[in-house]
Amino acid sequence: MSELRLNRATKEWIILATERAKRPHQFLVKSDREKLPRYDPHCPFCPGNEKQTPPQIYALKGNAAGSKKQGWRIRVVTNKYAALRPEKRTRGIQGEFFKSAPGLGQHEVIIETPRHDRTIATLPLKQVEDICTVYWRRYRALEKDRRFKLIIIFRNHGASAGTSLKHPHSQVIALPLVPTDVRHLLEEAMRYYDDHGCCVFCDILKQELAAGSRIILSNPAFVAFHPFASRAPFETWIMPRKHNAGFGDINRGEIKLLASALKKVLAGLHGKLGDPDYNLIIRTAPIKDAQEDYYHWYVQILPRLSIPAGFELGSGIYINTALPEKTARFMRE
Ligand SMILES: [Zn+2]
Numbered sequence: 223m224s225e226l227r228l229n230r231a232t233k234e235w236i237i238l239a240t241e242r243a244k245r246p247h248q249f250l251v252k253s254d255r256e257k258l259p260r261y262d263p264h265c266p267f268c269p270g271n272e273k274q275t276p277p278q279i280y281a282l283k284g285n286a287a288g289s290k291k292q293g294w295r296i297r298v299v300t301n302k303y304a305a306l307r308p309e310k311r312t313r314g315i316q317g318e319f320f321k322s323a324p325g326l327g328q329h330e331v332i333i334e335t336p337r338h339d340r341t342i343a344t345l346p347l348k349q350v351e352d353i354c355t356v357y358w359r360r361y362r363a364l365e366k367d368r369r370f371k372l373i374i375i376f377r378n379h380g381a382s383a384g385t386s387l388k389h390p391h392s393q394v395i396a397l398p399l400v401p402t403d404v405r406h407l408l409e410e411a412m413r414y415y416d417d418h419g420c421c422v423f424c425d426i427l428k429q430e431l432a433a434g435s436r437i438i439l440s441n442p443a444f445v446a447f448h449p450f451a452s453r454a455p456f457e458t459w460i461m462p463r464k465h466n467a468g469f470g471d472i473n474r475g476e477i478k479l480l481a482s483a484l485k486k487v488l489a490g491l492h493g494k495l496g497d498p499d500y501n502l503i504i505r506t507a508p509i510k511d512a513q514e515d516y517y518h519w520y521v522q523i524l525p526r527l528s529i530p531a532g533f534e535l536g537s538g539i540y541i542n543t544a545l546p547e548k549t550a551r552f553m554r555e
């Protein structure tokens with residue numbers, strides 16, 4: 223028998239196809255990823271090609287970990303093919319029936335290291351701490367802009383996760399509105415809070431810690447686990463123990479512990495599954511809801527080990543062919 227499981231936070235059901243379930247090691251990807259050079263003269267993100275990117279917004283200067291060259295450790299630039307741009311004046315929403323609005327927003331690229339061939343899984347911890355610090359700095363800078371309502375920080379790793387450039391980078395998009403999916407998540411969280419008097423994510427964390435079987439690792443500030451109702455094999459959440467709806471309130475000590483958890487989780491996937499493609503998203507509350515009691519920020523990592531097909535697109539129900547209890551144990555071993 224397969225099993226349906228409910229995600230308490232979103233009220234989404236997922237199907238655990240236990241009969242066709244694969245053993246964790248069967249998800250090992252045959253990595254046909256080319257071996258990247260340390261430096262690629264044609265890459266716009268490699269040192270020396272700074273002029274090929276749009277103007278720099280922010281940089282961490284200094285000696286990059288693992289490099290003797292003085293220069294930058296991390297650069298932030300506007301995305302050359304920005305989905306949204308910060309317009310000076312906006313018209314707002316127009317149209318009676320066919321509504322539209324100008325593409326106001328900000329789309330940035332965080333070039334995570336001068337090294338072309340590294341990724342969070344293989345970078346020194348110090349550099350991962352720097353990346354997390356820059357995530358936080360960009361978040362804090364963009365949340366001050368009153369035109370923006372939600373900031374999404376994400377990372378696409380590998381072609382099936384949507385990367386076009388191989389040089390390690392993350393992206394930040396500041397949105398002028400709160401999308402339906404996020405609004406739905408907030409409404410469900412609010413409903414849970416009304417019914418139970420506490421944050422659904424705090425409860426998920428408490429229950430996952432009590433169950434223990436899906437926990438990958440933990441430190442004084444964060445817990446990483448494969449959620450009970452995982453959408454996809456090896457889906458991982460890194461959740462702060464402390465209740466906070468917005469990512470912006472993270473402190474220095476917590477940034478270090480986040481970097482440590484992030485590196486361990488991604489190095490684990492890299493080592494055990496052969497560098498699979500994945501998406502990483504920092505799920506944080508809209509700026510105006512960042513102090514609320516009912517929402518809780520976390521990091522979601524979705525390895526691209528299966529491709530959503532017609533059924534998923536038609537029903538919104540995901541079929542997961544791996545048991546999170548087994549994949550978590552595999553990652554802990
Ligand atoms: Zn490069």
Ligand SMILES: [Zn+2]
Binds near residue numbers: 421422424425516518
């Ligand atoms: Zn909470």
